[in-house]
Each structure stands twice: as structure tokens, then as C-alpha cells.
Amino acid sequence: MSIKREKFIRLTLTYLVILVMFAIILYPLAWIVGSSFNPGQSLSGSSIIPKNATLAHYKELFDLNQSAYLHWYWNSLKVSVATMLLTVILVSFTAYSFSRYRFVGRKNGLLTFLVLQMIPNFAALIAIFILAMMTKLIDTHLGLILVYAGGQIPMNTWLMKGYLDTIPKELDESAKMDGAGHLRIFFQIVMPLATPIISVVALFSFIAPFADFIIASILLRTEKKYTLAVGLYDMVAKQFGAEFTTFAAGAVLIAVPIAILFLSFQRYFVSGLTAGGTKG
Amino acid sequence: MANAIIEFKSVTKQYDNDPPVLDDVSFEIERGKFYTLLGPSGCGKTTILRLIAGFTEASDGEIYFNNKITNHVPANKRQVNTVFQDYALFPHLNVFENVAFGLRIKKMKNAEIEQKVKEALSFVNLEGYENREIREMSGGQRQRVAIARAIVNEPEVILLDEPLSALDLKLRTEMQYELRELQRRLGITFIFVTHDQEEALAMSDEIFVINKGKIQQSGTPTDIYDEPINRFVADFIGESNIVTGKMVQDQLVEMVGKRFECVDGGFQSNEPVEIVIRPEDLEITTVERGKLQVKVDSQLFRGVHYEISSYDQDGNEWLVHSTKKAVVGEEIGLYFDPEAIHVMRFNETEEEFDKRLEAYTDGSGHGK
Numbered sequence: 001m002s003i004k005r006e007k008f009i010r011l012t013l014t015y016l017v018i019l020v021m022f023a024i025i026l027y028p029l030a031w032i033v034g035s036s037f038n039p040g041q042s043l044s045g046s047s048i049i050p051k052n053a054t055l056a057h058y059k060e061l062f063d064l065n066q067s068a069y070l071h072w073y074w075n076s077l078k079v080s081v082a083t084m085l086l087t088v089i090l091v092s093f094t095a096y097s098f099s100r101y102r103f104v105g106r107k108n109g110l111l112t113f114l115v116l117q118m119i120p121n122f123a124a125l126i127a128i129f130i131l132a133m134m135t136k137l138i139d140t141h142l143g144l145i146l147v148y149a150g151g152q153i154p155m156n157t158w159l160m161k162g163y164l165d166t167i168p169k170e171l172d173e174s175a176k177m178d179g180a181g182h183l184r185i186f187f188q189i190v191m192p193l194a195t196p197i198i199s200v201v202a203l204f205s206f207i208a209p210f211a212d213f214i215i216a217s218i219l220l221r222t223e224k225k226y227t228l229a230v231g232l233y234d235m236v237a238k239q240f241g242a243e244f245t246t247f248a249a250g251a252v253l254i255a256v257p258i259a260i261l262f263l264s265f266q267r268y269f270v271s272g273l274t275a276g277g278t279k280g
Numbered sequence: 281m282a283n284a285i286i287e288f289k290s291v292t293k294q295y296d297n298d299p300p301v302l303d304d305v306s307f308e309i310e311r312g313k314f315y316t317l318l319g320p321s322g323c324g325k326t327t328i329l330r331l332i333a334g335f336t337e338a339s340d341g342e343i344y345f346n347n348k349i350t351n352h353v354p355a356n357k358r359q360v361n362t363v364f365q366d367y368a369l370f371p372h373l374n375v376f377e378n379v380a381f382g383l384r385i386k387k388m389k390n391a392e393i394e395q396k397v398k399e400a401l402s403f404v405n406l407e408g409y410e411n412r413e414i415r416e417m418s419g420g421q422r423q424r425v426a427i428a429r430a431i432v433n434e435p436e437v438i439l440l441d442e443p444l445s446a447l448d449l450k451l452r453t454e455m456q457y458e459l460r461e462l463q464r465r466l467g468i469t470f471i472f473v474t475h476d477q478e479e480a481l482a483m484s485d486e487i488f489v490i491n492k493g494k495i496q497q498s499g500t501p502t503d504i505y506d507e508p509i510n511r512f513v514a515d516f517i518g519e520s521n522i523v524t525g526k527m528v529q530d531q532l533v534e535m536v537g538k539r540f541e542c543v544d545g546g547f548q549s550n551e552p553v554e555i556v557i558r559p560e561d562l563e564i565t566t567v568e569r570g571k572l573q574v575k576v577d578s579q580l581f582r583g584v585h586y587e588i589s590s591y592d593q594d595g596n597e598w599l600v601h602s603t604k605k606a607v608v609g610e611e612i613g614l615y616f617d618p619e620a621i622h623v624m625r626f627n628e629t630e631e632e633f634d635k636r637l638e639a640y641t642d643g644s645g646h647g648k
Contacts, residue, residue, distance in 0.1 A: 170368035173335055176355045177362050178382030178433060192372045 036249035043244040057249035069250055071224050072231035077257060079141050079148070079227060080210045086149040087156060087205035088198060094153065095160035096186055100172065110161075117155035121147070122214040129218055139221040147219070148209040156201045163197035164190065199265040206261055210254070228254055284308040284347070285436060285469055286332060291341035293327050293493075301327045303493040304341070309437075309471065314463045316472045316480040319490035320516070325473045328490075329439050332471065334358050346436075361430035362439040366446065367422045369414045375401070375425055376410040382433040400432035403462065420451045427459075431466060440472045444479065456482055477517045481505060489513050497630055509633045510624055514556045521559065523596045527551045533623055536572065536594050544623040546636035554624045559587070559599040561620035564606055570613015574598050576606045590614075 034048035036057055061069040097103075098110060121128075128147055129138075137143030167190060175185045191198070209216075213229040220226055226234070228250070235247045286309040294300040302324045309315055317325040330336045331343060334355035343350050345358065361382075369378050379400055383393045401407055404424035409417070417425065423443060430438050440459075444452045460483045463470045474480055480487050481501040489496045489504060489512075497509040508514035511522055525535030530545035535555050547553065567573050574590035577597075581587075588600040590612065598614060606612060625633075 168366065168368065170364045170366060171370060173333075173355070174362070174364060174368035174429070175370075175381065176335075177333065177360065178429070179356045179385045180381075181356060184385065189370060193370075 032248045033252055035245050036252050038245050041243050041245055057246045058253075060246055061250055061253070067246070068223055068226065068231060072226050072228045073253070075141065075225060076210055076228040079144055079216075080206045080257075082141075082145045083148040083152065083209045084202050084206040086145065087152040088202050090149060090153055091156040091160050091201055091205075092186075092191065092194070092198065094157045095164055096190060098157065098161045099164035100169070100190075110158075113154040113157055117158065121151035125214065125218060128215065132219055138219055139225060140219075141225065144209070144216060144219050144227075147215055148212070149205070152201075152205045152208065156204065160194070160197050160201055164194060167193050196268045199268040203261060203265055207258055210258065283310050285311045285345065286471075287344040287347075288328075288331075289342040289344070291331065291338045291343060293324070293331065293336065294339045300339070300493050302331075302338075305493070305495055306341075307488065307495060307498065309469060310486075311436075311469055312467050313485040314460065314470045314472065314483060316474060316484035316487045317490055318474060318477060318480040318487050318516075321475055323490045324493040325475075325490050326441060329362070329441055329471065329473050332437070333360055333362050333439055359436040360439060361433050361435040361437075362441060363423075363426045363430050363443045365442045367426040367443075369422060369425055369429070371414050373414070374410070375406070375412045375414065375417070378414065378425055379428045379432050381429070396432055397428075400428040403431060403465075404428045404458075419447055420455065423447065423455065427462070431462075431468070435468065437469045437471060440470060442474055443472075445474075445476070452479075459483065481517070489516065491516075495630070497633075507622060507637065508556060508624065509628060509630060510626075511554055514554075514622075514624065519559050519599055519601070521557045521562075521596075521598050523555050525553055525555050527553050527623060533621060536592050536596060538571075540571065540621060541618040542621040542623060543619055544621070546639055547623070547625065552626065554626070556622040556624060557598075557616060557620050559601040560585075561616050562598065562600045562602070563615045564588070564600060564602050564604050565613045565615045567611050567613045570615050572598065572614040574612060574614055576608050576610050576612060579606055579608055 030048050034050060035043060037053040037055070038047070038050040039052050039054045039056065060066045064070055098106060132138040132143045132147075135143070137146070171189055171193075172185050175189050180188070209227075211229060212227075213233060216227045217230045217233070220230060223231070223234070232247055232250045235250070236242045236244055288305055288307050291302055291305045292300050293302040305324075305328070317328055319325045327336065331338055334350075334353060334357075338351060345353075345360075350358070370381065373381070376397055379397045380393050383396060388396075397410070398407070401409065404427050406421065406424050406428065409421070409425075414422065414425070423446075426443070443459075444455050447455060456479060459470070459472075472480075472483065484501055486498060487501055487504050488498045491512050497504055497513050499507075504513065505517055508517060508520075514520045514522055523535050525533055527544075527547040527550065528534050528539060529549050530547060531542055533540050533542045533544070533553065533555060572592055574592045576588055576590045578589045579586055582601075585601045585603050586605055588602060588606045590598045590600065590606075592598060600606075600614065625636075628636075
């Protein structure tokens, strides 16, 4: 009897905690989604379940005459995808060399990366700005992509190196015995086995630029070139007539590409977690 | 030598200022034989393998492959394949693609690849497993795939780095037969690394016993078993009773305070020596008939024989393998033939040892 009771109490407590957490996470989200359907522009008049639900704000966002939202969306996608690709390429090469080759400066290089990843990108804001001015990359997406990709390298290299270290070196040697050169080993043996960590790195390096505000707001000057974060902030930072509900609608849509990316990479995450235990 | 496929000339391998892993090692490997590098872990046997494969470079000395110096040839350009201890199969490819990997690099035609892979798989009794994933294979099967991977490239030498150590006893014995048989059929030189002396004795044409970065002794399994060069070899290969004594004169040795007739020669008179007698060469008899008198200390039943541990009056342990049972605590006599005694000189080099053996045993060997 007492065991049953204990179990009941334990389960109730567990569910209670989960429920509280769930509410904490969900409430602001629900609020944003709710207000995006509210008529009018102010936040004070809106509620989670709108009385006169309207799609007007979404329509407004998709109307190029009324807002540059679609431009921003496209810019953000472009910058994020480019950063993701560039990061994955750069990080796999660096991580592979740190994991497999022994060279002068290897240890110091790794240490430098470790220190660098502790400093956030925007700590070098002024330096980045001046550098962009000097290279005429200010107000270009290329400049932004380069800054993002560069900032992604240190941490992701550590992440990926750690994973590559778990792929047995005998596999490289075994391939080498069969006559494979460095590039073939990299592309045909190591990279296929590293898909779980590649998808993690890809996701990280996609989300970071998608959500970044500071660097983009410093580097981008013209409204048409804004990324989502900068553009949306502009909407609510106006001195008069801040469009809070339109902002909410825009914010909701940001989640879409990230969700799609996450869902499509999901099976690699899971296989990555389980594959680590047993190596064939 | 014309028939030598691999030759090491004074090869030394040393990391930084640590003591050398390999110390001035020279040997020749002949084509088409089954070699075993035998030694305790850390003795340098795997280093020899890695030097042959091209995964490390020698600090000093020359390595010849087919009479051409090969020190700086990269691993992917050598006619050598390795079977690794943990198989090193590619987990993302199926059995067929694992075996075909090397052939694809050589840009062979698909039909040819298919035929060769099939052939290699049938060599290791894995027909019909082409489309299996590696994770669906058992340990023994993975081992076979690894061997198929090696032989499909038709290398001149196959290196095997303790390939059987991950298998259970029964499978291991089975694979010993199969590997030996495979080597005979293929005629490829096998270099097999192991720390298991039974495995080495059972499979090899020639064994190199290695310790502390030096080759202690090389020879056929029977040579090494019957005439170990020093205490290390005698102790490492098989069970043995080793006592110190002195050589009164040739064919007469003194140990445990008694003199015994033996068949060894080429010593100085009264030279201090070590004497080996294998446990299976000792015979239990009565105290009066025995050449040695010992007291039985303990006894284990090993299936084929009893393993009896006994001590003489000097406190030397004598291990006896006998089909007869002894009584613990009883005094017994041990009888042995003069041929059962093998006398070892201190610090004798292999060259001197061979020369002495040749001169004093008419090349017939003694013992069994």
C-alpha cells in the first residue's frame, strides 16, 4: 500500500514540475502567437485568445509595398545558409587536421580556439566594424557571412574534433592500406561517419546568424539589406507607431525554417547519441 | 638473400629521449612463409608491424622491401595489407563495399570488382553475405571480412596485428587452423603478431621472439621450444623449470648439488649456466630411482595431465606434467633423460648460440 502511495506522490510531483516548466516556456510563446492575430497595433489591447482574430498582420508582412519583411526573410535565409555551409566546410577541415595530424603549433592552436570561443563575437564589435570599413564589406551580406562563419569556427572545431577523436584511427589506416589518399579518407570514411556531429554544427551555425542582432545591426545600413532580427527590431523601436502585433507575426514566422531544419536533422542527432556506444 | 621480401638492417625506433622501442633490429622475411612476432606487450612487435606497413618511420637503419629501400614510401603505396586487432571495418559500408574499397580506388571495372570480392569472400567462407551490414555480423564474421579485405588487394605481405585476441577460445582455435590453411593456399607472406605463445607455436613457419626491443631468438617453433636461447625465451614459451648451475665440462652439468649427464657442449669448464627442463620431460618415479628428490607441494588436474608443483631440498620449484597422479606432501623421485636437459649460457648472442649448437649437436637437435 505504501509503495503504491509513494509511487503516486512521485508521479504527481513529476508531472507538476513538468507542467510548471511547460507553462513557463509556453506562456510567452502563446502570447506572441496570440497577439499576432490581434487587430490593432498596440500590445496593451491584445490578449492570448484574440476576440476578433485577423490575419491582417501576416498579409501586411507579405505585401512588399507595406513592409520589407520578405526581403529580410530572404536575406536572413541567404546569410544563414551561406554561413552554415561555409562553417561546416571550414570546421570539418580544421577539426580533421587537429584530430588526425600532428604538427607544430597543434596544441597552441587548440588552446587559442578554446580561449577564443569564450569571448563572444560582439566583444570585437568595433574591430569588426573598422575591418569591414577598410575592406569595403560594410553593408554587404558577404561581410556578415564572413564574420559569422569566422566566429563559429573555434567552438565548433572543438565540438567536432572531440567527435572525430572517437572514430578509430585504424579506420584511416585501414583505408590507407587499401591505397586511399588523405582526401579520399576524409570524404569517404571520416565524413560519412561524422554525420551526427556535422548536423549539430550545421544547425548551430544556421541558428546563430538567424537570431543575431548586434553584428547585423552594426554592419547593415540600408533597410532592404536588413536581416530579420534587425528589421523586426526596427518595427518596434520606432518612436511613434510601433507595430507590436506585426512584429509578433514576424517573430512567429522566424521559427519556421529552424523547425524544418531541426526536424530534418533529427534522426542524425538520435543516431549520433546511440552510435557513440558501439563502434563497428 | 634473393628470396627475402622484407629485410630490416639495424633498425632502431625511438621516441624523443625515451629508451628505444626497437633497438638495432635486423632480420629477413622470406617470401611465402608464415612468420610470427611473439613477445609480451610493449616489446616492440607492433612497432615492427607499423614500420613494415609504413605508419611510422624508423629513427635509424634501413628497411628493404623486395630489395628496394622503402623507409620513406607512404603506406598507401606499399604492397602490404593489415588485418587489425579490432578489425577496422567501415561501419557505414556493407560487406561488399568494405571488401571492394581498395579495388574501387584502383579504378577497376565493376564486373571485375564483383568477381574479386566474391572470390575473396568465398576464401573466408562468407559467400552470400555481400549485402549484410557490418553491425549485423558476429565477431568471427567481422574477422573474416577483415581478412577478405586484406587478401582481395593481392598484397605481397599481409600483416596481422593480434587478430584473434578478441575472439573466444573455441573460435580462436578454429581461426588458427583457417588462417594457417589460408596462408598455404594463397602463398602470401603472413606476418602475425601475438603475445599468445600457443598460437605462435601452432601456426608459424618461423617465430621471432621479441623482448625489450630486441629479437631474442628466431627459428622454427620446435627449435625455439626445444632449444631456447635464454631464460626469457624458455620462460615465455611453454612451461619450464629453470635452475642455475654450472657446466663441469661438456656433456656434464651440475645442478642442485648433483652432476648430470647431458648432451650440450661448447662451454668452458665450470662455466655458470642456466638449465631448462620442460615439465613434460619429467617423469614421476620412486625416490630411489629418481635423479632428483622432491616433495609434492600442490597438484592441479588439467584434463590431459596433472600439473604437479614440487620443491627440491634447495627450494627450487619443479613443475611436472604427468598422467600419473601424485600425493600432495609425499616425497617422490623425478627421472629424466640426458636429452631433456637444455643448458643455456648467460648473455649469448643468437649468432654464437647457433654456431655452438651446430658444432655440438650435429644439427639433429636434442630433446624430443
